[in-house]
Amino acid sequence: xxxxxxxxxxxxxxxxxxxxxxxxxxxxxxxxxxxxxxxxxxxxxxxxxxxxxxxxxxxxxxxxxxxxxxxxxxxxxxxxxxxxxxxxxxxxxxxxxxxxxxxxxxxxxxxxxxxxxxxxxxxxxxxxxxxxxxxxxxxxxxxxxxxxxxxxxxxxxxxxxxxxxxxxxxxxxxxxxxxxxxxxxxxxxxxxxxxxxxxxxxxxxxxxxxxxxxxxxxxxxxxxxxxxxxxxxxxxxxxxxxxxxxxxxxxxxxxxxxxxxxxxxxxxxxxxxxxxxxxxxxxxxxxxxxxxxxxxxxxxxxxxxxxxxxxxxxxxxxxxxxxxxxxxxxxxxxxxxxxxxxxxxxxxxxxxxxxxxxxxxxxxxxxxxxxxxxxxxxxxxxxxxxxxxxxxxxxxxxxxxxxxxxxxxxxxxxxxxxxxxxxxxxxxxxxxxxxx
Amino acid sequence: xxxxxxxxxxxxxxxxxxxxxxxxxxxxxxxxxxxxxxxxxxxxxxxxxxxxxxxxxxxxxxxxxxxxxxxxxxxxxxxxxxxxxxxxxxxxxxxxxxxxxxxxxxxxxxxxxxxxxxxxxxxxxxxxxxxxxxxxxxxxxxxxxxxxxxxxxxxxxxxxxxxxxxxxxxxxxxxxxxxxxxxxxxxxxxxxxxxxxxxxxxxxxxxxxxxxxxxxxxxxxxxxxxxxxxxxxxxxxxxxxxxxxxxxxxxxxxxxxxxxxxxxxx
Numbered sequence: 001x002x003x004x005x006x007x008x009x010x011x012x013x014x015x016x017x018x019x020x021x022x023x024x025x026x027x028x029x030x031x032x033x034x035x036x037x038x039x040x041x042x043x044x045x046x047x048x049x050x051x052x053x054x055x056x057x058x059x060x061x062x063x064x065x066x067x068x069x070x071x072x073x074x075x076x077x078x079x080x081x082x083x084x085x086x087x088x089x090x091x092x093x094x095x096x097x098x099x100x101x102x103x104x105x106x107x108x109x110x111x112x113x114x115x116x117x118x119x120x121x122x123x124x125x126x127x128x129x130x131x132x133x134x135x136x137x138x139x140x141x142x143x144x145x146x147x148x149x150x151x152x153x154x155x156x157x158x159x160x161x162x163x164x165x166x167x168x169x170x171x172x173x174x175x176x177x178x179x180x181x182x183x184x185x186x187x188x189x190x191x192x193x194x195x196x197x198x199x200x201x202x203x204x205x206x207x208x209x210x211x212x213x214x215x216x217x218x219x220x221x222x223x224x225x226x227x228x229x230x231x232x233x234x235x236x237x238x239x240x241x242x243x244x245x246x247x248x249x250x251x252x253x254x255x256x257x258x259x260x261x262x263x264x265x266x267x268x269x270x271x272x273x274x275x276x277x278x279x280x281x282x283x284x285x286x287x288x289x290x291x292x293x294x295x296x297x298x299x300x301x302x303x304x305x306x307x308x309x310x311x312x313x314x315x316x317x318x319x320x321x322x323x324x325x326x327x328x329x330x331x332x333x334x335x336x337x338x339x340x341x342x343x344x345x346x347x348x349x350x351x352x353x354x355x356x357x358x359x360x361x362x363x364x365x366x367x368x369x370x371x372x373x374x375x376x377x378x379x380x381x382x383x384x385x386x387x388x389x390x391x392x393x394x395x396x397x398x399x400x401x402x403x404x405x406x407x408x409x410x411x412x413x414x415x416x417x418x419x420x421x422x423x424x425x426x427x428x429x430x431x432x433x434x435x436x
Numbered sequence: 437x438x439x440x441x442x443x444x445x446x447x448x449x450x451x452x453x454x455x456x457x458x459x460x461x462x463x464x465x466x467x468x469x470x471x472x473x474x475x476x477x478x479x480x481x482x483x484x485x486x487x488x489x490x491x492x493x494x495x496x497x498x499x500x501x502x503x504x505x506x507x508x509x510x511x512x513x514x515x516x517x518x519x520x521x522x523x524x525x526x527x528x529x530x531x532x533x534x535x536x537x538x539x540x541x542x543x544x545x546x547x548x549x550x551x552x553x554x555x556x557x558x559x560x561x562x563x564x565x566x567x568x569x570x571x572x573x574x575x576x577x578x579x580x581x582x583x584x585x586x587x588x589x590x591x592x593x594x595x596x597x598x599x600x601x602x603x604x605x606x607x608x609x610x611x612x613x614x615x616x617x618x619x620x621x622x623x624x625x626x627x628x629x630x631x632x633x634x635x636x637x638x639x640x641x642x643x644x645x646x647x648x649x650x651x652x653x654x655x656x657x658x659x660x661x662x663x664x665x666x667x668x669x670x671x672x673x674x675x676x677x678x679x680x681x682x683x684x685x686x687x688x689x690x691x692x693x694x695x696x697x698x699x700x701x702x
Contacts, residue, residue: 045454046559047535051546056677067534067682068540070458110577118485119465129486131474141471149467162465163458163580164649166639175642181579254552261551269594366495 001114022071026410028395039382039398040296040414049381052081058084058343058365060168065376066164069420073116074107074159075354076376078169078229081381082350084170084246087365090341095334096172097229098327103158103165104228105324109192110162111319111355115197115418117144120310123412124206140202143195146318149186154324172338174328183329189325196318196429197293203314208410209307209338213390216269217277218382222285226319227278229352234281235271236302243351245363250377262384263377270385270404273357274417275312276303290319292310297352312367313418342371354379356418380419387417446495446593449481451515453501453508454535454563456636458580459486459526460500464585472561472579473587476618491519492514499572502528504535509560509569510548514568523589524566528577534579536564539685540697542583548630565685572598575666579649581681582634602633603654606646609637623668627678630688648681653689662692 029037049068056064061080066073078100085092116142118130121371127133134141152162158177167173208369220231221240233239233246241249252261265271280302283291294315345367351360357379364373394413398406439476440551450460455525464485468471497519503509516522527533538546543561547554576589576599585601590600602608606628610617617641626645628637634651639646652658662675668676679693694700 045501045508046547046550046557047454047504047533047563048538048543048546048550048559052537052541054549057674060677060681064534064681066581067456067458069473070456070461073456114461114464127653128478128488131471131479131486132488134471138471145467147469150464151467152467160638160642161459161635166644166647168641169644174644216459232588252552254556269536372568408487 009256010028017089017240019021026391026414028391028410030395033397033399035095035392038388038395039276040388040391050374050376053363055373056371058088058363058369059341059370061361061363061371061374062170063164063390064169068376068378070163071111071353071420072107072356072359073164074104074155075169075352075359076361077165078104078352078365079350079354079359081170082170082230082243082352083348083361083363084350085341085367086348086350087346087363088344088347088348088369090171090339091170092106093334095332096337096339098171098330098332099158099176099419100168101229102324102327102331103155103168105327106151106154106158107322108151108228108320108355109196109317109324110148111418112313113144113148113151113199113356116203116246116310116313116317117141119418120412120415121203121206123408124208124310130363131321135232143198147192147195147199149180150188150321152186157185158169163304169338171341171412172334172336175339176335177332179331179333182328183291185328186325189321189328192326193276193318193321195407196314196321200293200318201309206310208305209394209412210305211307211390211393212304213306213386213393215267215304215386216271217272217280218265218271219277219281220358222282224285226285226316226323227281227353229354231351233351233358235265236277236280242349243360246350247349247350247360247375247377250360250382252381256280261381263382264385270389271382272386273318273379273382274309275355276306276309277317277357278353279303280314286315286319287322290315290322306413309416318385351391354420356380358419378398378420380390380417382421387414387419391398407421444594445476445478446653447478447480447490447493448590449492449497449515449519450483450484450496451497451499452483453499453512453529454504454526455501455526455528455533457484457500459529459578460498462583462586463498473590473627477590479590480640481585482675486500486505487574492655493520494518495520496590497522499524499529499566499634500526500537502532502565503569504560504563505544505558506560507558509590512676514565517647517674519565521571521593522566523572523574523576525581525586527649527651527682528563530575530577530686531683531689532563532565534682534684536685537680538563538612539690540693563609563685576601577632577650578634582636599619605629605635605653605656606633606640606650609633609635610640615640619664619668625665625668625670626676627661630658630661634661648679648689651683656688657693658688659695672696 139429160167251267360377562651
């Protein structure tokens with residue numbers, strides 16, 4: 001971090017925003033005690049994945065798009081499968097859907113445990129990283145790593161590999177795990193469920209900064225269950241549409257300062273996806289014991305403090321462990337493991353809930369099943385404007401803090417969203433400029 | 437490498453270029469070893485893990501990602517200058533990654549397909565591996581890398597020896613697992629015979645042909661495999677794309693994909 005000061009302005013600069021996945025920079029300008037500008041600049045080198053998908057066969061989309069994000073590859077695979085299957089007019093069997101949901105629970109468990117324990121909790125406890133946290137509270141870090149390991153074990157058992165799973169295909173899976181293989185997950189998941197309940201209790205004791213923000217929440221609406229791999233798209237303003245109706249409503253803008261596009265609803269409204277949005281719109285779909293844990297942790301029915309998102313994430317972690325156990329107990333190996341999905345001309349939209357928010361895929365296929373047009377809308381591009389709005393509020397409320405503390409608070413604000421900047425396009429570089 | 441002094445605690449750095457973060461996540465995925473590892477080495481620069489950074493020079497640097505911008509090409513030179521041993525990790529860093537598909541197309545068309553204001557985007561026409569730009573001491577393959585192989589690289593560095601990483605093909609791993617050959621037994625297209633081992637032959641074990649995550653094995657005959665794939669019924673139009681995924685930029689795979697590229701046969 002460098003720090004320069006003059007009579008007319010103060011400048012703070014951090015050369016990497018750490019503990020996020022990706023590269024970007026943050027610039028805040030304060031003049032006369034008022035925040036003038038708060039911009040999250042993403043300069044992850046563009047990989048133009050949507051362009052290189054053109055001319056690929058419809059069934060190649062899950063493996064190619066998985067490579068957009070090493071932290072949430074299952075989300076990419078599931079949204080891709082949903083979109084391609086819709087384009088080809090195929091609805092997969094219930095056992096395949098259940099196995100997909102189980103795999104997806106593994107990614108939620110892995111990703112949420114990673115974010116809560118290794119990336120985010122150190123901010124609340126004044127540590128630089130999880131190694132520092134382990135010196136302070138070794139039991140907590142070991143608990144986090146234990147939960148994370150179970151998430152990875154689940155992804156390896158169902159997906160064949162924790163990062164970029166190999167067993168997923170359009171139509172279902174290459175091989176259905178045996179009942180014995182799935183049953184072996186039972187014990188580690190029971191331990192993870194206990195550990196997740198302890199996580200909810202642990203994060204609820206953190207000193208959480210006060211901030212109330214006004215959000216337009218957007219999330220999938222679960223049918224009966226909390227949404228993960230499917231659902232209609234809803235909002236806190238009463239929206240209730242299918243993913244294919246929702247996709248054209250998302251207008252992405254391209255600004256000079258960013259290699260990520262940022263999204264507005266109908267070109268107008270900034271909105272928020274992710275755990276807080278899912279919880280606000282689907283709380284009644286959580287099982288009783290999870291809702292009780294959320295209440296005991298001090299969560300209201302709707303959480304509007306972004307710094308409390310770590311508590312919501314812990315509640316979802318608990319849910320994912322319990323849901324995975326339920327799916328393990330009711331597991332029926334899908335037979336066949338994949339339904340046939342012959343390519344044909346058509347278009348389809350897939351929307352699923354990545355750990356960090358809604359992930360949309362849209363494809364248009366030609367009559368040989370080759371992809372003509374691809375559109376991917378990742379959670380971080382949808383959240384970018386909300387993150388910037390939070391930053392303005394955080395800086396305005398924290399002007400009395402020292403440059404070092406304010407910079408850290410800004411970083412923490414960005415990390416509230418578990419941003420995956422490699423998927424939005426990545427290097428967070430924080431600049432706070434104070435002009436008098 | 438020479439044997440280090442007892443109690444030597446090397447400084448380790450991780451740097452990222454164009455990539456998905458999955459390979460550096462493999463380090464955080466070493467759940468059982470992470471804390472003891474953090475004791476054995478000094479994690480000096482690892483942005484995904486810590487906001488604290490220690491200035492170089494670094495004893496052991498891992499580089500993830502490929503080079504797609506001129507700014508990144510310059511940054512890589514600085515990373516090399518500050519690193520004693522530099523190991524490139526993953527298909528992006530060793531072959532260019534999935535984004536190297538641009539090497540076979542017109543980058544202007546690609547950028548215009550994604551961005552409303554292509555003039556705001558500064559990117560190179562190619563995505564290239566780290567070794568195209570600087571001296572690399574070791575390349576660890578995979579999309580993603582295997583975390584056990586990563587631990588072997590770190591262990592070897594601590595012991596001051598070369599990492600023991602096989603360069604033979606996936607076929608040997610199928611034999612070790614007792615997986616019946618998919619290509620011979622069932623006529624399932626498989627890139628295993630020309631792909632480097634390291635994953636543990638995951639795909640053939642679930643009945644899926646290898647799709648080449650670890651790139652070309654040390655000595656391969658991609659042409660002979662391509663002929664065989666056509667014999668078992670692969671559509672010639674699909675063959676070029678088979679060699680053109682995460683390791684499309686690796687010379688052996690690039691050459692074979694071009695040989696079957698319908699665009700280039702006219």
